[in-house]
Amino acid sequence: MTSNSSSKKQAQDPPESSEPTLKSLRTKMTKSDEKKKLKDIEISVPLVYGNIAFWLGKKASEYQSHKWAVYVRGATNEDISVVIKKVVFQLHSSFNNPTRVIEEPPFEVSESGWGEFEIAITLHFHSDVCDKPLSLYHHLKLYPEDESGPLTMKKPVVVEHYDEIVFPDPSESFLARVQNHPALTFPRLPSGYNLPAPMQVDDNGKKKRGDTKDHSLGQWFTSFSEADELLQLAAARQQVQAHIAKLRRQISLLEGQNQTIKTGSDP
Amino acid sequence: MGGTDAKDILGLPKTPLSLTQEKKSRPQKESHRKPDGISREVYALTGGVAPLMPSIDVTHLKRRPPPDEKVAWQWLPVKSSARNDDLQLYHWVRVVNDVPPSADYSFAKYNKSVDVLKYTDDEYENHLTDPVWTKEETDQLFELCERFDLRFTVIADRFPLSRTVEELKDRYYSVTRALLRATAQSPSELANHPLMKEPYDMTRDRERKRALSMVLSQSRHQEKKDAEILAEAKRITEMRLAARRAAEPDVPANENIGSVSPSSNSQLPATAVAPSTLTMADYTSTLASLRMLHVYLRTYGLEQMVQAASSAVGLRTIKRVEQTLQDLGVNLKPKVPTKTVCDEHLELRKEILTLLNLQKQLQYKESEGSSHREGTYAAMPDTPKDRVFASEPFSFGGERPIKKEQKRKGPGRQSDTPSPAHKRPRKMKASDL
Numbered sequence: 001m002t003s004n005s006s007s008k009k010q011a012q013d014p015p016e017s018s019e020p021t022l023k024s025l026r027t028k029m030t031k032s033d034e035k036k037k038l039k040d041i042e043i044s045v046p047l048v049y050g051n052i053a054f055w056l057g058k059k060a061s062e063y064q065s066h067k068w069a070v071y072v073r074g075a076t077n078e079d080i081s082v083v084i085k086k087v088v089f090q091l092h093s094s095f096n097n098p099t100r101v102i103e104e105p106p107f108e109v110s111e112s113g114w115g116e117f118e119i120a121i122t123l124h125f126h127s128d129v130c131d132k133p134l135s136l137y138h139h140l141k142l143y144p145e146d147e148s149g150p151l152t153m154k155k156p157v158v159v160e161h162y163d164e165i166v167f168p169d170p171s172e173s174f175l176a177r178v179q180n181h182p183a184l185t186f187p188r189l190p191s192g193y194n195l196p197a198p199m200q201v202d203d204n205g206k207k208k209r210g211d212t213k214d215h216s217l218g219q220w221f222t223s224f225s226e227a228d229e230l231l232q233l234a235a236a237r238q239q240v241q242a243h244i245a246k247l248r249r250q251i252s253l254l255e256g257q258n259q260t261i262k263t264g265s266d267p
Numbered sequence: 268m269g270g271t272d273a274k275d276i277l278g279l280p281k282t283p284l285s286l287t288q289e290k291k292s293r294p295q296k297e298s299h300r301k302p303d304g305i306s307r308e309v310y311a312l313t314g315g316v317a318p319l320m321p322s323i324d325v326t327h328l329k330r331r332p333p334p335d336e337k338v339a340w341q342w343l344p345v346k347s348s349a350r351n352d353d354l355q356l357y358h359w360v361r362v363v364n365d366v367p368p369s370a371d372y373s374f375a376k377y378n379k380s381v382d383v384l385k386y387t388d389d390e391y392e393n394h395l396t397d398p399v400w401t402k403e404e405t406d407q408l409f410e411l412c413e414r415f416d417l418r419f420t421v422i423a424d425r426f427p428l429s430r431t432v433e434e435l436k437d438r439y440y441s442v443t444r445a446l447l448r449a450t451a452q453s454p455s456e457l458a459n460h461p462l463m464k465e466p467y468d469m470t471r472d473r474e475r476k477r478a479l480s481m482v483l484s485q486s487r488h489q490e491k492k493d494a495e496i497l498a499e500a501k502r503i504t505e506m507r508l509a510a511r512r513a514a515e516p517d518v519p520a521n522e523n524i525g526s527v528s529p530s531s532n533s534q535l536p537a538t539a540v541a542p543s544t545l546t547m548a549d550y551t552s553t554l555a556s557l558r559m560l561h562v563y564l565r566t567y568g569l570e571q572m573v574q575a576a577s578s579a580v581g582l583r584t585i586k587r588v589e590q591t592l593q594d595l596g597v598n599l600k601p602k603v604p605t606k607t608v609c610d611e612h613l614e615l616r617k618e619i620l621t622l623l624n625l626q627k628q629l630q631y632k633e634s635e636g637s638s639h640r641e642g643t644y645a646a647m648p649d650t651p652k653d654r655v656f657a658s659e660p661f662s663f664g665g666e667r668p669i670k671k672e673q674k675r676k677g678p679g680r681q682s683d684t685p686s687p688a689h690k691r692p693r694k695m696k697a698s699d700l
Contacts, residue, residue: 226605
């Protein structure tokens with residue numbers, strides 16, 4: 001239907017303006033195609049967030065017993081500032097300036113204190129990514145799990161959580177800007193779908209490296225792998241499915257038996 | 268201070284290990300000075316710390332009357348404007364400085380009454396005649412109305428002829444309205460009278476009372492059914508709204524489900540998952556609502572989908588699903604929630620639901636069978652604690668898990684339900700026949 005109306009247009013318009021009509025025809029078609037194809041695309045950014053806390057030992061005072069850092073990083077230590085514009089850490093009100101805004105990677109806040117409390121971490125994205133911020137919550141942990149053990153200055157208490165930010169319907173400009181970036185999982189685009197070239201000039205040389213691969217605390221980072229969990233899930237599913245098949249067999253057997261009994265016991 | 272004494276007795280460490288937010292701001296303010304007005308022990312009962320919101324102002328606690336007043340109590344007669352007879356009653360009065368209180372009896376202000384209009388005989392003849400009501404009846408009605416302050420249930424009881432409450436109300440209000448219309452000075456002041464603005468409608472009153480009694484007498488079963496129907500209707504409208512907004516009109520709901528669970532289709536021919544159409548609608552609407560957010564955490568998305576899957580089942584089933592997951596050695600919330608992991612997790616949950624459904628079906632079939640037989644096969648209904656997979660370490664890679672289950676005879680963790688141990692061998696017999 002679209003082609004019919006635009007072909008009519010082509011016939012009616014004078015030849016000089018055939019170019020713009022051809023263009024408009026193309027954009028019309030690509031737009032409707034784009035809408036169809038963009039439906040199942042999602043971009044996800046794997047993140048790790050948490051805290052590291054060191055006991056200060058001899059230098060500990062009553063109100064400054066630990067030195068800790070709360071942070072958000074890419075799960076593979078890649079630079080997430082391609083997606084995240086700034087991170088706001090809301091600390092306990094007893095801290096000076098409890099609202100810490102971090103606008104450059106690494107997105108972390110280091111402090112010293114004595115108390116454990118909940119920290120609200122709000123991620124703000126670039127304007128072409130998403131307007132709405134996303135909030136995470138992390139309970140700051142300073143003391144190790146077994147409370148009776150002695151505190152040690154050597155090993156810090158590390159609590160990290162893995163999660164992923166999901167963008168269910170990314171805009172074209174977003175897709176164009178981040179294609180091939182290692183910090184996120186880029187979806188497989190449908191064949192024939194061409195993204196325009198990224199408009200921004202890459203000034204990676206000028207900006208600081210935003211990844212956390214060489215982070216000073218990197219030795220304590222946890223490495224999350226989905227392999228173990230997938231194995232577990234696959235094994236569990238296999239068992240459940242086998243059990244289901246068995247039950248189905250039993251049920252059909254019983255149904256057969258019930259039939260014969262019914263016909264048998266009728267007087 | 269009482270606080271540290273108590274801690275000593277209980278053997279608790281004196282320095283706090285982990286304090287909540289409120290306590291953090293408090294260490295300096297632990298007042299060593301008790302406030303005036305209450306004794307030290309009483310104050311220590313509250314923990315030695317002032318309450319967050321003072322319920323009683325401390326200065327009120329031991330306030331004594333100023334010493335220059337002379338207070339005496341006297342037995343004096345009551346003067347009340349509410350009484351219009353000559354009965355003389357007495358009571359105790361607090362007299363200050365020999366001056367008795369001069370105000371009216373304090374409860375007299377509650378003696379409210381209704382202005383019941385009175386009509387003359389002429390007015391009755393002109394405006395108020397009614398085929399059903401005689402003048403005597405109307406007079407009696409009005410007298411009762413005045414006596415009982417328009418409490419129609421009482422009036423109905425005392426009315427000499429048997430009339431329903433609605434009829435009495437109707438008559439009273441129409442008479443008053445007619446009187447108002449007749450004696451009104453101007454139509455504007457009439458329009459503001461509450462009786463004219465909302466005239467009494469007898470049929471509506473009857474309907475309302477009938478509906479109310481129906482609602483009150485609804486059985487619990489009926490209530491549950493109504494709630495279910497409402498929830499279903501809400502879900503359907505939400506789904507329609509979401510589908511209209513998010514997806515294109517020609518895409519059927521199944522395609523969305525297909526994209527979410529790509530792995531399950533290849534494994535079983537007759538798909539293990541056989542959810543009702545209602546659950547399918549739940550998934551679509553959840554997906555649509557997630558899309559509307561534009562950004563969300565994958566753990567949040569998984570939670571929503573799990574909720575959608577569990578929306579059609581009861582709490583007990585949900586607990587059984589979680590128990591089964593634990594027995595299988597699967598984390599209730601995945602530690603590494605990537606897309607594949609979350610999809611697999613959701614599929615597993617769905618399959619467990621199917622499994623539980625099948626178990627229930629099997630029980631019904633068994634009990635059907637036993638009602639026909641003589642009793643060689645007494646099937647007992649499953650207790651809720653019956654568990655399919657005891658928490659033994661299952662190796663990855665599935666080394667013939669079926670056989671392992673068959674061999675397992677001991678109750679393991681099922682020490683509280685002896686029946687499963689007996690049931691297993693019997694079930695085998697039935698299938699081997």
